[in-house]
Amino acid sequence: MSMLTRRHLLRRAALSAAATQASPAVGATAVGTAALAGCRSDEPADRTDPAASPATRLPFPPDFGWGAATSAYQIEGAAKEDGRGESIWDTFSHTPGRIRNGDTGDVAADHYHRYAEDLDLMRDLGLRSYRFSISWPRIQPDGTGAANQRGLDFYRRLIDGLHERGIAPMATLFHWDLPQSLQDAGGWESRDVAQRFADYAATVFTALGDRVPVWLTINEPKTVVQNGYLQGHHAPGRQDPDAAYLVAHHLQLAHGLAVRALRAQSGTGRIGPAFNLHPCYPADDSPAAAEATRLYDGYENRLYLDSAFKGSYPQDVLADLGPGSRMVRGIRDGDLEIISSPVDLLAVQYYTPIYVTADGGTTRRWPTSEASWQQIYPEGMYDILTRVTRDYGPVPLTVTENGLPTPDLLAEDGTVEDTGRVTFLRDHLAAAHRAITDGVPLESFHVWSLLDNFEWAEGYDQRWGLIYVDYPTQRRVLKRSAHWYRQVIADNSL
Numbered sequence: 001m002s003m004l005t006r007r008h009l010l011r012r013a014a015l016s017a018a019a020t021q022a023s024p025a026v027g028a029t030a031v032g033t034a035a036l037a038g039c040r041s042d043e044p045a046d047r048t049d050p051a052a053s054p055a056t057r058l059p060f061p062p063d064f065g066w067g068a069a070t071s072a073y074q075i076e077g078a079a080k081e082d083g084r085g086e087s088i089w090d091t092f093s094h095t096p097g098r099i100r101n102g103d104t105g106d107v108a109a110d111h112y113h114r115y116a117e118d119l120d121l122m123r124d125l126g127l128r129s130y131r132f133s134i135s136w137p138r139i140q141p142d143g144t145g146a147a148n149q150r151g152l153d154f155y156r157r158l159i160d161g162l163h164e165r166g167i168a169p170m171a172t173l174f175h176w177d178l179p180q181s182l183q184d185a186g187g188w189e190s191r192d193v194a195q196r197f198a199d200y201a202a203t204v205f206t207a208l209g210d211r212v213p214v215w216l217t218i219n220e221p222k223t224v225v226q227n228g229y230l231q232g233h234h235a236p237g238r239q240d241p242d243a244a245y246l247v248a249h250h251l252q253l254a255h256g257l258a259v260r261a262l263r264a265q266s267g268t269g270r271i272g273p274a275f276n277l278h279p280c281y282p283a284d285d286s287p288a289a290a291e292a293t294r295l296y297d298g299y300e301n302r303l304y305l306d307s308a309f310k311g312s313y314p315q316d317v318l319a320d321l322g323p324g325s326r327m328v329r330g331i332r333d334g335d336l337e338i339i340s341s342p343v344d345l346l347a348v349q350y351y352t353p354i355y356v357t358a359d360g361g362t363t364r365r366w367p368t369s370e371a372s373w374q375q376i377y378p379e380g381m382y383d384i385l386t387r388v389t390r391d392y393g394p395v396p397l398t399v400t401e402n403g404l405p406t407p408d409l410l411a412e413d414g415t416v417e418d419t420g421r422v423t424f425l426r427d428h429l430a431a432a433h434r435a436i437t438d439g440v441p442l443e444s445f446h447v448w449s450l451l452d453n454f455e456w457a458e459g460y461d462q463r464w465g466l467i468y469v470d471y472p473t474q475r476r477v478l479k480r481s482a483h484w485y486r487q488v489i490a491d492n493s494l
Contacts, residue, residue, distance in 0.1 A: 009230060009241035058433045058494040065168065065444025066489040067129030068122070068466060069401055071175035071219070073105045074453035076135065078112035082150035085141025087177035088187070092235035093454075103459030109451045110474045115158050117476065118451065121467060123165040125482060126489040130167050131347075131400050131446045132158070133175035133219065140200055143179030143193075152207045159211045170400070170446075171212045172274060173201050173258060175219040176228075176235070183236055188224065188247040188254075191330070198257035205265050215271040216347050216400065217258045221251035221304060222276055233457045245327035249335070252307050256338035263341070270344035274400050275304050279383045280354045283365075288358035295320060296356045309392045311340035345443070348388065349401035350428075353380040369404040369424075370462055376404070378427035385435040385442060396441045402428050403448035405455070405462035408479060416468045416479040425481065429494055447485065451476070 073089045093104040111118055122130055136143065138151035155171075162169045174197065182193050201217070209215075227234035229244035238244075255273050262271050280297040282289035298317040307313050313336070318328055352374045355365045366375040385397060406420040425447060436442050452465035460471060466482040469475075488494060 009244070057491075058430060060433065060492050060494075061436065062492065064492060065129040065398070066485075066492075067127055067131055067168075067170070067444055067446035068125070068450035069131040069446040069448050070111070070450050070453065071133040071172070072135035072138070073108070073175070073177045074449075074455070075109040075111040075451055076138075077105065077107040077110045079104075079106045081112065082154070083138075083141060083148040084135065084151060085137035085143075086180040087135070087137045088180055088183045088235040089177050091180050091183075092237055095237070098233075098237065099457055100459040100461050103454065105454040107471075108454045109469050109471075111451070112154065114474060115154075116161060119158075119161040119165055119167075121476060121478070122162075122167055122450070125466070125478075125486045127167050128489070129170055129444050129446065130162055130450070131170040131172065131216070133172035133177075134204060135177055136174060136197075136200055137177060137179040139204060140179065141181075143182035144196055144199065147203050147207065152204075155208060156211070159208060163211065168214070169212045170214040170216065170398075171204075171208070172216040172219050173197075173204065174217065174254075176224060178235075187236060188250050189243050191250055191253070194250045194254040194257055197254040198261045201258040202261040202265065205262050205267055205269075209262070209265065209267045209269055212269050214345070214398075215258075215262065215269050216274045217255040217271065218251050219274045220276045220349060221248060221255070221273075222300065224251060227457075242326045245321055245325060246330050248303060249327050249330055252304065252339045253335055255308065256341045259341040259343060260338065272343040272345040272347060272395075273304070273308055274347035274349060275301075275308075276349040276351065276401070277301050277305075277384045277388070278350075278352060278354045279380045279387065280356055281365075283355045283357045283363045286358050289356060292358055292360045293356040296354065296360065296362075300354065305388070305392060307336060307339045308343070308346075309340065309395070311336045343395070345396040345398055346388065346392075347398050347400040348385065349448075350381050350384055350399065351402070351404075353377045353383075369420075370407060371405050371458075374404060376424065378424075378431045381428045381431040382435050385432065385440045386438060389440045394441050396443050398444045398446070399432060399442065400446045401448035402445070403464050405464050408452075408463045408468055410468055410470060410477060414477060416477055418479045418481045421466075421479070421481040422484045425485065426494060429488070433494065 079090055089105060093099045134155055139147055141148055159169045178187060182196060187193060225244045225248045228236055229238045229240055229247050232239040259271055278300045280293050280300055282293045295316055298314040302314040303317055321327055355363045357363055364375060366377045368375055404424050406418045408416050408418050410416055432442060432445060447466055449464045451467050452463040452469040454460060455462040455464060466479055466485060468477040468479050
């Protein structure tokens, strides 16, 4: 990797994190983004009632899977209980200066002890699907070897509880909580960790496979690469572009090996990856902006989509990295055949668009949420769903994360008026509905998140949940968005 490419990658990572501060906001979209409470915008917010029914109902397919999503480290707590090992996020969050306010996931939303209460809340919301993740160090404390039976038993109880309430489990095998012992042995820079992941996946499939209809392999490999190895504000906290894209390759390889592990067991569950996809648009009409956007899209989207669905990495990205990069040198014969092992579905996670300038930087075009990196652009949901279907064929899709943080406060009367979240979800669901109407095989939609939780580097400062968590008491309170979503599910319609 040339020094020029190294500088470009570090600059891209920094710009991606600060993209929303690069230019003044402009007017909101036609589907109501300016109505978001808590958004930053130079335009005043529209205070009309976001829960009001649209003039025309938008019905969803009869078997549409209405759901919500969480991840293990963000909600479970019980960090040192029942044989759970240490993860890189335990280490990272306990390192001074890494997490806002010094927060950790030691207790989080205490879901490990309160899962039955949370299952009842899911049932009361009418959820048809629940996407959660399995903690690798809860199953294999050191990342290898025999399974920790107490860890497996917890997930068996959770899965059984979902079935008892008529909710379909959707399990993610890896949502960033790599066992610390594997990090000490090289982490995702080590090719061996991809095989260790396949072994772990096989262990979980053997124990739980007959009860889980949908498996997701790796959650957001791009975020591990960009936040964990370029920006360094996620575990393991590195800033090394050459390591970052070797990690990307090994994460993709781990995905493919896990798919093969399920097939080897003749499992009946469906399986696929979970990619956070950011539609990339030129910031202006210049040829330079179009060219820069193409490469940016390569790093953001095609690196993961092409390898999983076409069996090749984008040539423009490989050329930009250079033949001497650790990623290019780390690709072995047969790797891409493994990575592109046929899958049953693709999980799409959409949060924000990216606008790329002629010099390869980024700029802000829309209002942002409390997460400064997130521009509110519902049309991007339609664009990314239709783009995947157009470019990669009619693979069944599920939206496994879509949401935003809002400044939620528990009122004296016990209510939480998160009107901005209602508007956001309504507008993104309308975009998803239009994609279905235009032929996208979208099967389900999962709001991020079911519960307020540990929001990684932001600790507990940002609230993303449909359900408010009062952390000192662990009391759960349905927000206005939860009541609204329950009605959408009951109606199967916007």
